[in-house]
Amino acid sequence: MSLNHLLLADRAWLGRFTHDRAVFESLDAEGRPIPFTGALDQELYADFTALCRERAQTDVAIENFVEGLTPERLVTPLTYRTSRGERCEHPLWWAVSHFFNHQTHHRGQVTTLLFQLGHDPGVTDLIAFLREGLVTR
Numbered sequence: 637m638s639l640n641h642l643l644l645a646d647r648a649w650l651g652r653f654t655h656d657r658a659v660f661e662s663l664d665a666e667g668r669p670i671p672f673t674g675a676l677d678q679e680l681y682a683d684f685t686a687l688c689r690e691r692a693q694t695d696v697a698i699e700n701f702v703e704g705l706t707p708e709r710l711v712t713p714l715t716y717r718t719s720r721g722e723r724c725e726h727p728l729w730w731a732v733s734h735f736f737n738h739q740t741h742h743r744g745q746v747t748t749l750l751f752q753l754g755h756d757p758g759v760t761d762l763i764a765f766l767r768e769g770l771v772t773r
């Protein structure tokens with residue numbers, strides 16, 4: 637469920653960052669919108685292949701968003717409503733920091749679960765990805 641939650645949360649934050657509701661939209665196998673239940677533990681994709689495809693598309697959207705960030709934009713106010721309807725306003729950089737920390741937290745949980753199940757997820761250290769040129773931005 638953590639991977640679905642991560643995808644759902646990433647899309648919610650991207651929608652807030654970009655004011656683009658389409659970023660938040662998830663589609664089923666027939667291309668129909670999956671209604672958001674309001675629950676952050678909603679399972680969007682039970683099929684792992686579909687989840688991976690959607691994750692890859694969302695990662696491209698994240699990269700596109702990050703490419704447009706500037707120091708000036710990061711200090712501008714971000715106003716949005718939480719999944720519970722609470723109004724929030726703070727500098728964009730607060731939310732961007734939370735966005736990436738949230739990913740790190742849940743990806744760490746998944747890594748731990750894989751280890752507990754006897755699977756080696758491979759190298760997960762950011763510095764290794766940077767050193768090997770897998771992260772270029």
